[in-house]
Amino acid sequence: MSERRKPYPFDQIEPKWQSLWEESRAFHAPNPGEAGFDSTKPKFYILDMFPYPSGAGLHVGHPEGYTATDIVARYKRASGFNVLHPMGWDAFGLPAEQYAIKTGQHPEITTRANIAKFRMQLKRIGFSYDWEREVSTADPRFFRWTQWIFLQIYNSWFNSETQRAEPISTYRGDDPDSVRLAYVASVAVNWCPELGTVLANEEVIDGKSEVGGFSVVRRPMRQWMLRITAFAERLMDELEPLDWPVGIKLLQRNWIGKSEGAEVQFTVADAGKELEPAESGVGITVFTTRPDTLYGATYMVLAPENPLVDSIAVSEQKSAVQEYREQVAAKSDLERTDLAKEKSGVFTGSYAINPVNGERVPIWIADYVLMGYGTGAIMAVPAHDARDLEFAQRYDLPVRAVVQAPTGAENVGYVGEGAAINSPLLEGLPTVDAKEKIIRWLEERGHGRRTINYKLRDWLFSRQRYWGEPFPIVWREGKHEALAESELPLEPPPLEDFKPTGTGEPPLARAKEWLRYSEAATRETNTMPQWAGSCWYYLRFCDPANDSRFVGEGAERYWMGGDQPAGVDLYVGGTEHAVLHLLYARFWHKVLFDLGHLSKAEPFQRLVNQGMILGEDGRKMSKRWGNVIDPLDVIADYGADAFRCYEMFMGPLEQMKPWSMKGVEGVSRFLARVWRLVLEENQAGDWVRSGLVQEIPPNKRQLKMVHATIKKVSEDIEALSFNTAISQMMVFVNEFTNAPARPVSALRTLLVLLNPFAPHLASELWQRLAQEFPDGESAIEKVPWPQYDPAYLIEDEVEIIIQVNGKLRDRIVVRLNAAEEEMKAAALASAKVQEFVAGKTVRKVVIIPNRLVNIVAN
RNA sequence: GCCAGGGUGGCGAAAUUGGCAGACGCGCCAGACUUAGGAUCUGGUUCCGCAAGGAUUAGGGGUUCGAGUCCCCUCCCUGGUACCA
DSSP states (O other): OOOOSSSOOHHHHHHHHHHHHHHHHTTTTOTSSSTOOOOSSOOEEEEOOOOOOOOOOOHEEEEEEHHHHHHHHHHHTTOOEEEEOOEEEEOOOOHHHHHHHOOOOOHHHHHHHHHHHHHHHHHTOOOOOOGGOOOTTHHHHHHHHHHHHHHHHHHEETTTTTEEEEEGGGOOOSOOOGOOOOOOOOEEEEEEETEEEEEEEEEEEEEEEEEOOOOOOEEEEEEEEEEEEGGGHHHTTTTTTBOOOOOHHHHHHHHTOOOEEEEEEEOOOOOOOTSOOOHHHHHHHHEOOOGGGGOOOOOEEEEOOOHHHHHSSSHHHHHHHHHHHHHHSOOOOHTTTTTSSOOOEEEEEEEEEOTTTEEEEEEETTTTTTTTTTTTEEEEOGGGOOOHHHHHHTTTTOOOOOOOTTTTTTTOOOOOOOOOSSSSTTTTTTTTHHHHHHHHHHHHHHHEEEEHHHHHHHHEEBBSSSSSOOOOOOEETTTEEEEEEGGOOOEEEEEEEOOOOSSSSOOGOOOOHHOSSSSSSSEOOOOOOTTHHTTTHHHHHHSTOSSSSSHHHHHHHTTTSSSEEESSSSSEEEGTTTEEEEEEEEHHHHHHHTTTEEEEEHHSSSSEEEEEEEOOSBOOTTTTOOOOOOOOHHHHHHOHHHHHHHHHHHHHEEEEEEEEHHHHHHHHHHHHHHHHEEEOOOOTTTTEEEETEOOOOOOHHHHHHHHHHHHHHHHHHTTOHHHHHHHHHHHHHHHHSSSSSHHHHHHOOOHHTTTTSHHHHHHHHHHHHHHHSSSSSGGGGSOOOOOOOOGGGGSSEEEEEEEEEEEEEEEEEEEOOOOOHHHHHHHHOOOHHHHHHSSSOOOEEEEEETTTTEEEEE
16 A cells, blocks of 8 residues: 555645644634634634543544534635634543553553544644644643532522522522532442442443443442432423434433323321231322323332332231342342343232222332332323233233223223223313313322423432542531632542542542541542533633633633524534433533523534444444554545545435445545646656646636536535535536636635645645735635625526426427426427327426426326 | 334435436446556446336335325334333
8 A cells, every 4th residue: 555656745735734734823713802803703613522532542433523523614714704613632531540450550641642642643634623722621720620610510509499500508498408409319329340430320231331341230329419300391491492403302302201290199098907007197109190090090019119118018018028129129220121021029918098089909019110210109000001001910900991092992901092981080081181180189189299200310420430520529527518619620649559449439538648638527539420521621612721710701702602592503423422411511501501600501502413434344343343444544545635525425424334445545536636637747747737727717617617516515514415515526626627728716716615625635736826826815724715606507598308297208408487388389399209199188288497398198 | 112313226325395316436347548557538337128118216005297205004224212100
């Protein structure tokens, strides 16, 4: 490959332009108030999901989104916008720590080296980032403000009346610690013994850790939680006006999982004379989305972990109940959620009273009822719930249909809506009305109330790791308190041994000196999860060097302001962050907004997910298959411009698509054709101006091509349809390659259009043309984006198609805007048409001006 | 199971409001220039057919003068999710 003769000297021009851009600060975006800031221009904030700088370096997947945003950034700059287009590093994270455990190398060293490698690779692709805004989440100047934001959250509560976060000082209750947005709770967490840490639900996949695939067990531990559930409603509602893919919006909505329904209170009946009664009068509250089926509730089920079980189980059943609870506790999450398994449960021996009809219904425990959702208890309506039915059949419990199924369907097993039956209070009412009526009935009697439930849980925010942000919290006499802002940043202590302690005690506990805050107080030893930095990095980019505020007010107002509901105009990244990162970041953003620190309640206006790039064999790229493509290898052989253009030419940005080296070659040929459109090789082997390039006006056909290309490329960039934009430029180049002469003006226009895609090539050719044919502007990135003139796209004549019975039979040329009668006459005169209508009667003639004539005959 | 997105040549893919299916690129075939071609240029290339012509956008049905595009059913693929009451 190294022997390959280069189709054009990209290996010389690419480094040349990269260093010129760097020296001239070509892509630096000044902030309002700074030298060079042009306040007459509108802003455009284009954000990439910043990478975790892994040791493996850049993968071809990264530059796919980055190239797309780079094209938009260069296009927007040329179109008269102040463009914020930054890059940084999501630098805290498990791999560096794991590496440290293995080698003893401090994560900071590993991270710094990896960042240097990533930065070099990105620069080698020629991205137009404003490198003066580079940030790293592991930099104390950055995480100082991550800690500061944590304190904002810690010092806030959610006022349900205003539906906003407010400073804790406005809280009037007795115990502020019970309402803080950051709080400590003992919760059953996902403990991963192998990693020696707890994981968020989102980091556990099928009972295994997302990182490493180690098994995970449930275990109660004291953890920091963030009260994201308080924002559930707003996280759903405020998603609405955003320009996100519908699929991602849906994913977030499903994750939040809003269910409207009612809580219904059942009382535990006297458990029976001969048994030691459960404490009479104990209430069991259930959540249901179908209160209209209350008459069909023939038994109840509690989650095995439900604390009420102790007081409800009668003595004769206690041992069976206890045994079942132990069985369940021993099961891993994976086993428990295994759908293939049969439902199981145990009778508690007690009965509850159904408030609507006074009926005694048995109370069971079963692991298909989860403690973590609703109230940890259900009323079972086996006739209209598949799970309850399965359970009822297994244990021979009564089934009573209370909803009329549509004709043809059995009532039992029907889970849809329909008229209520066997329900005295609700008889005949459709589901919607029946729900309303029964809820009112329950509320009037104090047996229940209307309520809403969410699947979303509070966010488990602490980790037992070394390589993360320490909490700015100290413990004094068993109570937590905030560090003063002046004590930030709180840096992690130097450690030799990064290993998890294995007890759940974080590695920071090893740093005895650091741990001791004062005589009476010790530091919190947990660290924050990797999500913390990425929750707000896009804000820091607005003002990355500010040491007195997390982001300057003016900078925030400018870059995160504007007319739209959210500040970042375009955000491109992988679907893997569809729920977690995007939900967490929106949550933090709302807290900061509510506290008056931000301009908008939402961060990201337009979101686009790039599709995954597969190996040449159509499989996911991985070392295992040996199909991994290294961007630097491709660049060495074909150049950065070919790499960029190929990534965009492969297919639609959002689609999954396989890599093809042949495809790279094809795009590389296209760029070489552009090169040779302007230059030719002389006897000495030097590239000199092609003799065909002349200062002449383009002919009519060429003008049409120029303007059609401006239109197509501009519109396609706006729509992120880069593959078709490139294809239009290919058509342009094919056309001009064959022309006897090449007007300079047309070539210049092409170069400006091509510049966002292949900036090194376009810059070089632009400069050479400027030397041959001097004009006012010497740097292509300063040239305004061309506008097309529709007048050049219109022809005097148009070719229309002639169909007979919908089939194409002929095409003829008519004047533009020819009258219908004229088109009809011309069509009927066609010999081909006559041949096909011979012996038939023309029934109808459909005429679409400037397009077609369809003759219907039989 | 449920939700979402897909299914168009040998391959990656195009196709405004329903209006020439297959732009552009890869691959392949032929030719030109060349000592040479793995460089470059030109032409061809959905399938069947010598041709006229016919068929064709996963499969089936429908609406329409006209459907890749709209409606209904079925099949297949990808992603998400998984007892959420």
